[in-house]
Amino acid sequence: MSSPPWNYIAKLVCIGDSGCGKSSLTIRLCEGRFSPQHDVTIGVEFGSRIVPVGPPHSKKISNPFSSSYESKDPSSTISNIPGDSKNAAAAADEEQKHMKLSLWDTAGQEIYKSVTRSYFRGASGALLVFDITRRATFVHATDWLNDLRTIAEPDIVVILVGNKLDCVQSEDSDDNNSKREVTFAEAQDWAQKNGVLQYVETSAKSGENVEAAFMRVAERIFENINAGKYDLNDRRSGVKGPGPGTAASRGVKLTANDGKGSSLTGCCY
Template identity: 40%
Template sequence: MASASGPYNYSYIFKYIIIGDMGVGKSCLLHQFTEKKFMADCPHTIGVEFGTRIIEVCGQKIKLQIWDTAGQERFRAVTRSYYRGAAGALMVYDMTRRSTYNHLSSWLTDARNLTNPNTVIFLIGNKCDLDAQRDVTYDEAKAFADENGLTFLETSAKTGDGVEEAFLETAKRIFQNIQDGSELDLRRLSPQVVFGLGHDSRVRESRPSLPPALPPPRTVTINKFFICD
């Protein structure tokens, strides 16, 4: 296994996708997580946007490669190609707009059909800072998550509440899958979990047309790592 020290500054790459209707705050969540800032005038994503951040899970440095997909129906055919190879999927709705919650089944169908069975899918109810305008109760969304085997969390891209937890908990669950021997079909699919070479810890690129070149997949030897609570 590549070391996270010396010439390398991370041990794995985990590919994430962020999916959900237009205007639910997907780009703002990405920006809050990677830049620790809220974009008050965040433009709607056209196609896809991309960001990265290096995190640490119990001593193992992991590069999160995060693809923010457009929510408009006219871009669905394009953005579906980015599901392939995702180790984690953050499925986002706006808790102040029930219509975005009602469309979750469609997004979940895409995620289940276009990703690996071991892909970790995390349900996020965004804009919890607008609780007075809530249109979807916590209990209702939690029940949907439980029925579909999803982890659920409410977040605020504006205040940052819950944002770190959503991205980091997804990484821990992916890492737990590796520990348990669920290797996400590394040799069969595009890289979902890849041993990485050194790169800058945080990068923001605007609307790339194609995924950046990744190090070629290597044979993975699964070691037993402790996962922090």
């Protein structure tokens, strides 16, 4: 039997209020598309994508959010030092690792909360999504984070995502920020105070920063793997290595810019 096209599987959950675009972000990543027509997510929906993690791929890209807040982890094992020819040569000879992101898109409606909370268990990463044009969804982010940290594992990687950036970038508006209700600085400050890895603004509609947000979480999880923070034989850790006869052996390897594939259905923009 051939080896699976991934080295690790990581469970990620998308959480936040209903209508923030969690499903649209997941569909954009997995299928590379956006649909203005959508159904409200009921319970949870699922998608997946295999992405490269670590060098040599990580040596070729720079952090697109380098100007924003990012919490630092001294245990990080990936470096990118300009002019370090020895590191570059070593990365070139290193076999590229791949991670299968198992994406769980959860319902944001209060009526489904008791159900969706159960899916927080065994997650190694989370995208906490709010709508930058609806302040209430940002206010509720605190409750979502508290629920997540109560149920999920202590080392879960969380990134704060302000979605619907396209709504405040309209060239047809006299004031591009007329619809914005949460400033970048405010959300960035919240992320820093609450120990969240990073804050990023995305547009599921245009695709801006969507892939980079998911990849940032994947890279940090990979760093944590190298730091020995997960028991790869314990499903509760949210990360596992390949095993014989797993479903991953039927997957399709994708690079960060290749075509997408997903079993996800529905959309909630």
